[in-house]
Amino acid sequence: MTVSMDLEGADSSAETAPRDLDYAQTMLAAAAIGIVGGMVATTYYLVLEGFMHLVWHTLPETLEPFFSNSFPATNYVWIAASVGGLLVGLTLYLMGLPGEVSFVVEKVHDPGRIDIKQSPAMVVASLFSIVAGGSAGPEAPLVQVNGSVGGWIAQKLRLTLRTTRIFTFCGMAAALGAFFGAPLGGALFALEIPHRRGLEYYEALIPATLAAILSFVVFRLTTGLSIGGMYHFTSIPPLTLINLAEGAVLGAIGAAVAALFVLVFRTVGWLTRPLEHRTILLATLGGLA
Numbered sequence: 543m544t545v546s547m548d549l550e551g552a553d554s555s556a557e558t559a560p561r562d563l564d565y566a567q568t569m570l571a572a573a574a575i576g577i578v579g580g581m582v583a584t585t586y587y588l589v590l591e592g593f594m595h596l597v598w599h600t601l602p603e604t605l606e607p608f609f610s611n612s613f614p615a616t617n618y619v620w621i622a623a624s625v626g627g628l629l630v631g632l633t634l635y636l637m638g639l640p641g642e643v644s645f646v647v648e649k650v651h652d653p654g655r656i657d658i659k660q661s662p663a664m665v666v667a668s669l670f671s672i673v674a675g676g677s678a679g680p681e682a683p684l685v686q687v688n689g690s691v692g693g694w695i696a697q698k699l700r701l702t703l704r705t706t707r708i709f710t711f712c713g714m715a716a717a718l719g720a721f722f723g724a725p726l727g728g729a730l731f732a733l734e735i736p737h738r739r740g741l742e743y744y745e746a747l748i749p750a751t752l753a754a755i756l757s758f759v760v761f762r763l764t765t766g767l768s769i770g771g772m773y774h775f776t777s778i779p780p781l782t783l784i785n786l787a788e789g790a791v792l793g794a795i796g797a798a799v800a801a802l803f804v805l806v807f808r809t810v811g812w813l814t815r816p817l818e819h820r821t822i823l824l825a826t827l828g829g830l831a
Contacts, residue, residue, distance in 0.1 A: 576753030579716025580760025626674020627829015631822035655693025719754025
């Protein structure tokens with residue numbers, strides 16, 4: 543009886559213990575995550591474009607007759623932005639805070655995945671924010687959403703922390719590969735996000751690159767967007783030392799602007815600290831600003 547119970551206990555613990563995948567299985571899963579990530583990116587893009595057209599084309603044309611000389615139609619801009627901020631605040635108040643980049647970084651390290659339950663709040667809040675003219679782009683919310691999908695798949699398959707983290711990176715790379723239009727750059731950027739300098743988790747590089755490539759292909763094929771560079775040069779002049787000097791100057795200017803941006807960002811955060819728990823008011827003021 544004791545031996546039988548011991549064997550049953552061993553079988554049960556073996557079933558619940560995290561398992562790992564071999565290289566072929568990992569690459570197959572990365573491909574699946576990339577395809578799913580591309581479809582998620584496509585859905586997000588189409589919904590975003592639909593709302594953008596509604597808010598900034600259809601509604602202004604419909605409401606224009608209701609404006610007057612004393613209250614011209616140009617006031618629609620700040621009204622739409624304020625309403626968008628209010629909707630963001632209501633979303634965060636009702637659905638909870640989805641977390642920022644620091645949250646993603648923390649979760650990638652431990653437990654290796656992003657909670658998928660926070661994705662709905664991120665999707666809704668980011669859509670309202672972007673449509674209302676917020677400075678955020680679709681990349682950040684999609685990184686969290688697709689990353690959480692990858693981690694969720696690993697959780698359902700009861701995989702090890704190492705493989706779970708790889709799946710999360712695959713989802714993040716799929717998001718960046720789709721919207722950046724540069725799969726390799728998207729994969730590298732996804733691996734850089736959790737680190738201040740250098741790279742770790744090299745084992746995720748190849749699967750993440752595959753996921754980014756497939757996501758990019760699915761996204762471009764389903765949206766009809768062209769594949770190619772944003773800028774087209776008929777000819778490239780020869781490189782000279784003056785060009786290198788110009789590049790150095792532009793780099794210094796860019797660093798100064800970045801430092802100023804960080805300073806302004808932190809200053810605004812410090813000034814609005816008394817309102818940090820008044821989510822709706824703070825988001826509405828952000829839209830108005």
